[in-house]
Amino acid sequence: MSRSDDSRYLRGGPVAQRIIAAVREDATIATAEGFPPKLVSITVGDIAAVDVYVRNQRAKAELAGIGFEERRFAADITAGELEAAIHGLNADPRVTGIIIQRPVPAHIPIKTLQAAVHPLKDVEGMHPASIGNIVYNQLDLAPCTAAASVELLKETGLDLKGLEVVVVGHSEIVGKPIAFLLMSEGATVTVCHHMTRSVAAHARRADALFVAVGKPRLIKADMVKPGACVIDIGINAEIGPDGESRIVGDVDTESVKEVASWITPVPGGVGPLTVAILLRNTMVALNRQRALYRATFGVADTLAAE
Numbered sequence: 001m002s003r004s005d006d007s008r009y010l011r012g013g014p015v016a017q018r019i020i021a022a023v024r025e026d027a028t029i030a031t032a033e034g035f036p037p038k039l040v041s042i043t044v045g046d047i048a049a050v051d052v053y054v055r056n057q058r059a060k061a062e063l064a065g066i067g068f069e070e071r072r073f074a075a076d077i078t079a080g081e082l083e084a085a086i087h088g089l090n091a092d093p094r095v096t097g098i099i100i101q102r103p104v105p106a107h108i109p110i111k112t113l114q115a116a117v118h119p120l121k122d123v124e125g126m127h128p129a130s131i132g133n134i135v136y137n138q139l140d141l142a143p144c145t146a147a148a149s150v151e152l153l154k155e156t157g158l159d160l161k162g163l164e165v166v167v168v169g170h171s172e173i174v175g176k177p178i179a180f181l182l183m184s185e186g187a188t189v190t191v192c193h194h195m196t197r198s199v200a201a202h203a204r205r206a207d208a209l210f211v212a213v214g215k216p217r218l219i220k221a222d223m224v225k226p227g228a229c230v231i232d233i234g235i236n237a238e239i240g241p242d243g244e245s246r247i248v249g250d251v252d253t254e255s256v257k258e259v260a261s262w263i264t265p266v267p268g269g270v271g272p273l274t275v276a277i278l279l280r281n282t283m284v285a286l287n288r289q290r291a292l293y294r295a296t297f298g299v300a301d302t303l304a305a306e
């Protein structure tokens, strides 16, 4: 069966379109009221998968009526120089959201950069003070890839309460937030990582399996419970047999789709939804800024546009 007509594929595109249409309405109103949303992306160094992400962010931000600017920095920039650039963006009232694309080079402590972003402009909720919100079940602004992955699981209609979920990968931007988001929904969550003794043994028990490790085709059919939902979060660039660069996930899709009831394709699964959620988060951040202006200055909240 071809990719286009297989109902087992859980596609992010249709959900992303719905979200972007709603964001567009919000952004149009906010702009008319003198508060145009503007997202600034910070990229450090050259990484092909990140370039794909940023290209899609720009295209979808334009569709949603959100201003988008990319600031690119050389891989040998210092952490101090980057922090100074971020402080400049924090102080600029025209900038309403900041995203730091990951990964950054090893000499830059990512936590220091995230902590430099003003929490009100933190569109990923990755400031150390913001990431704790999901521990407290405040879920309206969560890290985008994690939120997109959970949103796709919800599309299956499975009851999340008590669902056996296994997350392979425990990064702070994807695996850990997924675990917290799912616990908030009542799922029973197991997180596997590089010290887990048998990832396969855990994975085979899962009603829903999330994979985010950056290892092409790590998960094979014999690691998946029949009827499970498999959410593939891997974005790995590789050269295909035709000599062209292509993106593949962490799941061996062709074999796993014979066992799973749902599987996210790569590309076309979590990726498009990640971008849509980033734009939705951008509006959540903007609305928090507006609420603060209102609380501080009364009704006038047109400062950003002036």
Ligand SMILES: Nc1nc2c(c(=O)[nH]1)N[C@@H](CN(C=O)c1ccc(C(=O)N[C@@H](CCC(=O)O)C(=O)O)cc1)CN2
Pocket (backbone or CB within 6 Å): 049, 050, 052, 053, 056, 099, 100, 101, 102, 103, 124, 143, 144, 145, 146, 173, 235, 247, 266, 267, 268, 269, 270, 271, 272, 274, 275
């Ligand atoms: N600050 C962050 N950095 C990173 C995150 C994140 O959530 N926040 N996650 C990944 C992002 N990423 C890979 O580096 C990535 C995300 C989304 C897409 C994407 O749009 N994919 C689409 C389109 C593919 C295409 O046009 O060929 C899809 O999968 O269908 C690409 C990459 C790491 N960094």
